[in-house]
Amino acid sequence: EVQLVESGGGLVQPGGSLRLSCAASGFTFSSYAMNWVRQAPGKGLEWVSYITSTSSTISYSDSVKGRFTISRDNAKSSLYLQMNSLRAEDTAVYYCVRETGRPNWGQGTLVTVSS
Amino acid sequence: DIVVTQSPDSLAVSLGERATINCKSSQSLLYSSNNKNYLAWYQQKAGQSPKLLIYWASTRESGVPDRFSGSGSGTDFTLTISSLQAEDVAVYYCHQYYSIPQMFGQGTKVEIK
Numbered sequence: 001e002v003q004l005v006e007s008g009g010g011l012v013q014p015g016g017s018l019r020l021s022c023a024a025s026g027f028t029f030s031s032y033a034m035n036w037v038r039q040a041p042g043k044g045l046e047w048v049s050y051i052t053s054t055s056s057t058i059s060y061s062d063s064v065k066g067r068f069t070i071s072r073d074n075a076k077s078s079l080y081l082q083m084n085s086l087r088a089e090d091t092a093v094y095y096c097v098r099e100t101g102r103p104n105w106g107q108g109t110l111v112t113v114s115s
Numbered sequence: 116d117i118v119v120t121q122s123p124d125s126l127a128v129s130l131g132e133r134a135t136i137n138c139k140s141s142q143s144l145l146y147s148s149n150n151k152n153y154l155a156w157y158q159q160k161a162g163q164s165p166k167l168l169i170y171w172a173s174t175r176e177s178g179v180p181d182r183f184s185g186s187g188s189g190t191d192f193t194l195t196i197s198s199l200q201a202e203d204v205a206v207y208y209c210h211q212y213y214s215i216p217q218m219f220g221q222g223t224k225v226e227i228k
Contacts, residue, residue, distance in 0.1 A: 035217065045157075045165065045208055045219040059215045095164065102170045103155055103212060 002026040002104045009109030016086050020080040020109060022096030031075035035101035038092035040109075042067050046092075049081065050099070062089075080081050086113045117142045119211050121220025134196040136223045138209035144172070145190045147214065153213035156185055156194045159222075160205045163219040169194065169205075203228060 008020040022034070036048040049070040049105050050059040058070055067083040093108040118141040128134045136156075142154045152172035157165035167176045169185035172192055182197045196203055204227060209220040 037217075044222045045210070046217070047215075048218040050215045050217070061216060093164070099212070101151060101153070101212070102174075102176070103167060105165060105167070108164050 002098065003099070004098065004104060004106035006096055006106045006109040009094065009111045011110075011114065012086055012114050013112055014087060016113070017082070017084045018086065020081040020083065020094055022081075022097075022106060024077045024079065024098070027098070029077035034072065034079045035097040035099055036062045036070060036079075037095045037105075038055075038090075038096070039099050040089070040092040048094070051079070077096060083111070086111075088098060088113050116216055117211050117214055117218060118145070119209055119218050119220045121209050123179040123223060124221065125224040126197075127224065127226045128199045129228045130201065131198050132228075134199050134225055136194045136205075136207055136209075136225075138187075138192045138194070140190045140192075140211055140213075142213075144192075144211055145189050146228055147153050152188050152192070153211060154185075154187070154192050155210040155212060156183075157208045157210060158203075158205045159208065165208065196225070198227070199227070 003025045005023045012018050033052045035050050038048050040047050051070045067085045071080045090115045093110050095108045096106045099105040122136045131224045143177050144154050152173045156169040159165045167221050186193050188213050206222045206224050208222050
């Protein structure tokens with residue numbers, strides 16, 4: 001069974017940093033591209049970032065470009081999102097999503113940016 | 116960028132009646148090499164993460180009741196709930212995963228009339 005488990009969320013002050021992790025199991029992690037998607041409280045879903053299986057191609061939404069860094073460790077079956085210079089508008093539940101014909105989602109981790 | 120536009124924003128339907136949600140993309144989501152449309156539908160209930168209902172535009176996820184169906188190809192897609200049940204009250208999203216940046220519809224809130 002495919003499982004994606006996000007962690008690392010929490011409360012952080014504006015301007016601060018946080019690193020999210022996504023632990024994958026139940027499939028060959030190194031064969032799949034991955035995404036981060038977020039959802040602000042009471043709002044819709046927003047794609048954040050994408051990374052290919054070998055990390056050869058990486059993309060970001062305009063709203064996080066230059067502040068967030070996606071990475072992966074295929075040996076550990078893990079996906080990461082380093083978030084710097086956090087703003088109040090980055091407050092959201094962050095999901096990791098497997099890139100496949102049948103998308104798989106984790107349960108999400110809540111990031112709250114507030115003083 | 117491929118933009119998806121979902122309609123309506125909200126929908127009130129009587130129990131047992133049909134609910135229809137539309138999603139239109141600015142470019143075709145049909146991948147010619149496998150003849151698949153890279154369009155998914157999700158259901159999100161209050162306080163929960165999105166639940167996959169339909170992928171490849173019309174393939175029902177395992178365990179999803181058959182009253183949920185997806186149709187369409189290219190740029191126009193529809194999610195149909197054939198006989199609305201009380202447990203179907205939720206927000207529904209379409210999702211284009213044909214290209215990066217992936218995009219989601221703005222959501223349709225389905226309520227009981």
